[in-house]
Amino acid sequence: MILQHLKTEDAIISEIKEISGVDVRACYQCGKCTAGCPLASAMDLMPNQILRLLQLGEHEQALKSRTIWQCASCLTCAARCPKEVDPARVMDALRTILMRRGAVHLEIPKVPAEVLAEAPQQALIGGFRKFVGY
Amino acid sequence: MRLPYFPGCTLHSKAKGFDASARAGAQALDIVMEELPEWTCCGATFPMAADSAMGLVAPTRILASAKAAGKLLTLCSFCYNTLKRTNRVIATDAERRRKVTTFIEEDYQGNVQTVHLLEVLRDDIGFEAVAGRVVKPLHGLKVAPYYGCLLLRPADEMGFDDPERPTILENFLKSLGCTVVDYPHKTECCGSFVAVSSPEVAQGCSARILEAAVKHGAEMLVVSCPLCQYNLDRAQRQVQAGGGPATRVPVLYFSQLLALALGCDEACLHLEGHAVDPRPRLSKWLGQTSQATALV
Numbered sequence: 183m184i185l186q187h188l189k190t191e192d193a194i195i196s197e198i199k200e201i202s203g204v205d206v207r208a209c210y211q212c213g214k215c216t217a218g219c220p221l222a223s224a225m226d227l228m229p230n231q232i233l234r235l236l237q238l239g240e241h242e243q244a245l246k247s248r249t250i251w252q253c254a255s256c257l258t259c260a261a262r263c264p265k266e267v268d269p270a271r272v273m274d275a276l277r278t279i280l281m282r283r284g285a286v287h288l289e290i291p292k293v294p295a296e297v298l299a300e301a302p303q304q305a306l307i308g309g310f311r312k313f314v315g316y
Numbered sequence: 317m318r319l320p321y322f323p324g325c326t327l328h329s330k331a332k333g334f335d336a337s338a339r340a341g342a343q344a345l346d347i348v349m350e351e352l353p354e355w356t357c358c359g360a361t362f363p364m365a366a367d368s369a370m371g372l373v374a375p376t377r378i379l380a381s382a383k384a385a386g387k388l389l390t391l392c393s394f395c396y397n398t399l400k401r402t403n404r405v406i407a408t409d410a411e412r413r414r415k416v417t418t419f420i421e422e423d424y425q426g427n428v429q430t431v432h433l434l435e436v437l438r439d440d441i442g443f444e445a446v447a448g449r450v451v452k453p454l455h456g457l458k459v460a461p462y463y464g465c466l467l468l469r470p471a472d473e474m475g476f477d478d479p480e481r482p483t484i485l486e487n488f489l490k491s492l493g494c495t496v497v498d499y500p501h502k503t504e505c506c507g508s509f510v511a512v513s514s515p516e517v518a519q520g521c522s523a524r525i526l527e528a529a530v531k532h533g534a535e536m537l538v539v540s541c542p543l544c545q546y547n548l549d550r551a552q553r554q555v556q557a558g559g560g561p562a563t564r565v566p567v568l569y570f571s572q573l574l575a576l577a578l579g580c581d582e583a584c585l586h587l588e589g590h591a592v593d594p595r596p597r598l599s600k601w602l603g604q605t606s607q608a609t610a611l612v
Contacts, residue, residue: 258504305546
C-alpha cells in the first residue's frame with residue numbers, strides 16, 4: 183500500500199469518531215492490540231490491519247471482514263493501546279454502522295437449541311445486542 | 317450492614333448457586349442483601365456507541381432506584397461493568413443525563429456507587445475478619461482465581477483492582493484457607509457472548525485458560541460471572557465429544573467457597589448441574605456439620 187493514499191479524513195472515519203469517540207488516525211501500527219487479542223486466531227484480518235485499512239480509506243474491506251464479528255469486547259487491546267485508540271470501541275462502531283445499514287450477523291433461529299437452552303441469559307442478551315442490534 | 321442488591325437477569329435462574337451462596341455468605345458476615353423491587357435486566361453489555369442513549373435507559377433506571385442508599389451491590393461481572401460505566405456517563409455527561417433521565421422520568425444525578433461483593437469483603441469487612449469467621453478452612457484446596465474481563469477493564473472506569481496483576485481474589489481465597497494457584501491466563505477472555513454466535517471459538521478461548529490453570533496445579537477455578545462459569549465449565553463437556561480441552565477441573569463461583577467455608581447450609585451451594593462435578597473434591601467439607609452451625 184502506498185502512503186500517499188493515507189486518508190486524513192473521510193466519511194467513515196468521521197462516523198466512527200461520532201459513534202465511538204475514537205480517532206483511528208491516531209494508530210501508529212505497533213500491533214499490541216493484535217498481540218494480546220484472545221480472539222485473533224478466529225479472525226481473518228488482525229485488529230491492527232482493520233485500523234490500517236480504515237486509515238487508508240479501504241473501509242469496505244474492513245466492513246466485510248469476519249474480524250469485527252469475532253470481537254468479544256474483552257478490552258485487552260484497549261488496556262494495552264499506547265495511543266488510546268481502543269480497537270474494541272472501533273469494532274463496536276463498525277458493527278453499529280453495519281447494523282444501522284440493516285446487517286444481522288446472528289440469526290436467532292440458527293442459534294443451536296442447546297445454547298439457547300443452557301447459556302446464561304446475559305450471554306443471549308449480550309450477544310443479541312452485539313450481533314443483532316437494539 | 318444493609319445494601320440494596322441487584323441480582324440481574326441470570327442469578328435467579330441459571331446461576332442460582334451464585335445468588336443463594338452469596339446471600340448466605342453475606343448473612344453470615346452480617347451483611348443483609350436487600351433485593352431491589354421491580355428491577356429489570358441491565359442490558360448485559362455497556363453500550364459503547366456514544367451517539368445513542370438507548371442502551372443507558374435500563375441501567376440508569378436501576379441505578380436511580382438505589383439512589384436513597386447511594387450504593388448498589390452486584391455479583392455478576394456483566395451487571396457490575398454495565399452499571400458502573402453507565403453511572404459514569406450519567407454523572408459526567410450532562411447532555412445524555414438530561415436525555416435519559418427525562419425519558420425515564422427520574423431525577424438522577426449519578427450518585428450511586430456500584431459495588432461488588434468482593435469489594436465489600438475487602439473494604440468494609442476486611443479479609444482478616446472474613447478469615448476470623450471461617451469455620452471450615454479449605455486447607456489443601458488448590459484454587460486458581462479467574463477474573464476475566466469485565467471486573468477489571470476498562471481500568472480507569474472500573475477501579476476494581478490492578479488490571480494486569482489483580483490480587484483481590486487471591487487474598488479472598490487465602491482468607492478461606494485455600495492454596496492459591498498463580499497462572500498466566502487469569503485476566504484473559506473466556507470467549508464471552510461469542511459463545512452464542514461461534515461456540516467453538518469461545519471454547520478455544522476457555523480451553524487455553526483451563527489448560528494453563530491445570531498446568532500450574534489448579535484443582536478448581538473460581539469466577540465471578542455466570543458467563544465465565546458457563547464457558548469454562550461447558551468447554552470441558554466437549555472432552556468426550558472431542559475437540560475440547562483435556563482438563564477436568566470444576567468451575568465454581570467465589571461465593572460458593574465462601575458459604576462453604578463459613579459453614580452455611582449446604583442447600584445454598586447448588587453444587588449440582590456442573591459439567592465437571594465439584595462435589596468429589598469438596599467431599600471433605602460437605603456433609604460435615606461445623607461446630608459454629610451446630611451451636612446456632
